[in-house]
Amino acid sequence: MSDSEFSTDLANLALEIGREAGALAHNGQDQVRVEDTKSSPSDVVTQMDRACESHIRTRLAGVRPDDDFIGEESGASESLQSGAVRWIVDPIDGTVNYVYGLPNWAVSIAAERDGEVLAGVVVAPALGVDYIAVRGQGSYALRGGQKHRLQCSRQDELSMALVATGFGYRRARRVEQARVVSALLPEIRDIRRLGAAALDLCAVGAGLVDVYYERGLNPWDLAAGGLVASEAGAVVSGLRGKPASDAMTLAAPAALCEQLERRLVELEADRGDSAD
């Protein structure tokens, strides 16, 4: 089997299981129950987050028992063997939207090998769209039985850019993020705060926004949506030549990425340590 066929098989498996988890979450949205909190009282975990991650983990283990797994709610399995596939899963990204009954939430599943994301899906049942990406083969929106190839924005002026971003849960982090976004706001077309990083990244890939930046993403927020954006022609990176990480994630067409990165560096948007 070629690498391309291997990655495509991983994407199709992720889509099948992601849709099962998406249906479980969508059908259970009216009965959602907050069961726990994490970094702050507003950083909630629901019984559906846990049920969906358990379903995804069980189904993947049933099909590919030797793979590794890291999920937002259940953590990582044992250490990864070189060349092994690791599944990176956010069972419900946009949990607060989900709890409030808003449609902007998604199941995010990515397959990574030796540090490279090979395949990713972002399944958004309440929006009626699924996004799928295979490394080197492009990314697509699947909607109503139709498959549309994604292409990021061709906007090349930051002053005319529609900018998506998000905010952490901790007060100290939010103070810093408010400082950065208030400095940017007069210099861009407008801000959109959609509430789910995976969908923000897919929005860049689909050209629904021009750029996205956020500090504090976890691997499960970033992995699948980042591949969707990059396979649609966007640059996905950090600041100062670093890769996207919890320190900072940018996703933008090349022309805008340079302008936005320069501005975020000037604003010291990644100031402070990752614990704050």
Ligand code: LIP
């Ligand atoms: C969310 C991210 C979003 C961020 C939110 C939250 P969660 O993930 O997807 O980009 O701005 O604060 O972290 O908590 O809904 O899985």
